Amino acid sequence: MRSSSSRRRTSHTPTRSAAAFALVGVCALLAAAVQSGAASAAAPATLAAGKINPAHAALKLSPSQRAELIRDADAATADTARAIGLGAQEKLVVRDVVKDGDGTLHTRYERTYAGLPVLGGDLVVDTAASGQTEQVVKATQATVKVASLTPAVSASTAEKQALSVARAAGSKQTGADSAPRKVVWAASGKPTLAYETVIGGFQDDGTPNELHVISDAATGKELFRYQGVKNGIGNTQYSGQVTLTTTQSGSTYTLNDGSRGGHKTYNLNRGTSGTGTLFSQSNDTWGNGTTSNAATAGADAHFGAATTWDFYKSTFGRSGIRNDGKAAYSRVHYGNSYVNAFWDDSCFCMTYGDGSGNADPLTSLDVAGHEMSHGVTSNTAGLNYSGESGGLNEATSDIFGTGVEFYANNSSDPGDYLIGEKIDINGNGTPLRYMDKPSKDGASKDNWYSGIGSVDVHYSSGPANHFFYLLSEGSGAKVINGVSYNSPTADGLPVTGIGRDKALQIWYRALTTKFTSTTNYAAARTGTLAAAGELYGTTSAEYKAVQDAWAAVAVGSRSGGGGTSYESTTPVSIPDNGPAVTSSITVSGRTGNAPSNLQVTVDITHTWRGDLVIDLVGPSGTTYRLKNFSSSDSADNVQATYTVNASAQTANGTWKLKVQDQAAQDVGRINSWKLTFP
Known part of the structure; x- marks a missing residue:
């Protein structure tokens, strides 16, 4: 979704009105990597080919260790702000800390200016074990400063404007969830005093609405908008007979997974609000494999959440969506014939509809993996859900959702690079999205081009999905788990894959230590190259494959070996x-x-x-x-x-x-x- 903005024009030149794109700001070192291909750190010459450099691998921190690092970083925010050259009115707020094997800390911050949140002001500071600042990755390079902190338009005017935007998108709300808050909007150029208004209610298809509208506090003009509820349609294939972790109290069993942060699964029973009722019964056999038993969907959702937790824990050492050892929760049987599923940050929960005619609950592995990965993105890079960053947000969920499906190794739903392959929304038996050639769905884009930020985020995700497939499997025709693929390249040159496991490690490290809220495709290339260089070395086959896979979707140049x-x-x-x-x-x-x-x-x-x-x-x-x-x-x-x-x-x-x-x-x-x- 794109918003309009205005700029002062001369009377005899072409004019333009356009949506505000997410801009990218990176430190000089990373910016240089776009042009020169240099990564932020090279592996030692003795590093074994194809092996992750342990010095640059993130340590598996316990929740208490992570909390201690955050407390330490929080105590030093004033010193850090001065060290990286922030102004006297700017303060840092710690969001997350990642620690590498060599002691390097990657600390993610939000920023405030004169006490106001700076949207698009997030940054990552890399600090060596010695305490020396190595680099800073910023969502904006602009100096955060506004001429006045006094709005020229009222909050009520901003609310009315935001409500009109929401109504155009199907909302019937008559007021905002709360009064518009003053912020500094820094994600699309010069920092501007603005209002952020959040409109709730429901969207056209019954999905809850959490529309954020950013309005210029001087003119009332809309600067940006994004949807806070991330939704997408997944596979309705059940996972067959699986083992669930539940809790017994006396003679009653509940869908409460105490071994994974206390994840609970609730039955909304066609409702659209509240938590619902925790699934409970007198025996520990859940559902009967059909929709005649409400617990069937509950069992699938519970299994999907457990598998997603295990995937992140086993693959990246991440303990839960926030990496704090605490679980989200799941709600099933949302609404009536609701053909979707969604992640909502405000409730920190995953919600599943029952599909058309309430016949196919959307409770499969790739739904859980995709939607719950939106939560991971929200708690790491926070990619804005609009423009190019929105496409990268969606692609991240497709990438990790695919990773969950392969990780599960479930014979009822083998891993593949197809999204929603078991749903037949259009009546023709085709998947919703194809990672090997995204354009096969009729709407997604295979490759990057300058206007891709104006495309719906589910389709502008195509180049990143394509990149991930090429990096994992390579180009050309092949068969994987019984599915035929044939991935083309924008430049007509072949790409040799490095394997899905390595591709996942590179994307995750970039997401957690390189990407910011405004990362676009060029910056995603820079971030993944830096990640590959740190993990495998800048002269490695993995680093070159990242260059070639991005070039194959028209982002940047080849590694030099192709011509x-x-x-x-x-x-x-x-x-x-x-x-x-x-x-x-x-x-x-x-x-x-x-x-x-x-x-x-x-x-x-x-x-x-x-x-x-x-x-x-x-x-x-x-x-x-x-x-x-x-x-x-x-x-x-x-x-x-x-x-x-x-x-x-x-x-x-x-x-x-x-x-x-x-x-x-x-x-x-x-x-x-x-x-x-x-």
């Missing part, structure tokens, strides 16, 4: 709303024509990148359009790889990158660009 590259690193300034500028590369020593899959890798710094039109000009003068003007693309920078059919051109000669800014208020720079001949 011959010619590069220009001479900066060229891009004037505001002015004539086109060019940067040249001379290719020599080749024979024949250019290939049909010539790769053009571009690194351009420019705020509101939709202003830009980018062309490749061949030696003969033939022009190939790489990127069109887009008034709705307000995100920063162009860091992408395009594939061009240049087979009509002679390979040798002078190639030019031509860039023109076609709207006022922003300038930029061509940092570098590269041609790669496979």
